Amino acid sequence: MQELAFRTLLYRYFFFNWLFRDASRGSRAERTHAWHFNKARAHWLPTYMRRWLWCGVFFYAVGSVVEGVLCAPVLSALFYVPGALSVPVNVVIMVVWVGLKTLPGPL
Secondary structure, X not given: OOOOOHHHHHHHHHOOHHHOOOOOOOXXXXXXXXXXXXXXXXXXXXXXXXXXXXXXXXXHHHHHXXXXXXXXXXXXXXXXXXXXXXXXXXXXXXXXXXXXXXXXOOO
């Protein structure tokens, strides 16, 4: 079995698009097949939400420590920004998850 590069593993750890197929292209049968394929893999999305949540909490905590202990607000921004960016990423993942769970397939 071929081992994946660390960059690929890191990408797959945080981003989920490699798990899914494009359901907006192809014939009606291909789109329906891709939709069902994606619905079957939607159970992985809460895992990605948890990963982004814990990364956000970690970066926010490190930013708080850097700001409080080192009194370096500019340096702490390097940690606060990724922590804050984890919130919209989680919102997008939640919308995709809810959409795959509730919306009907392509017509």
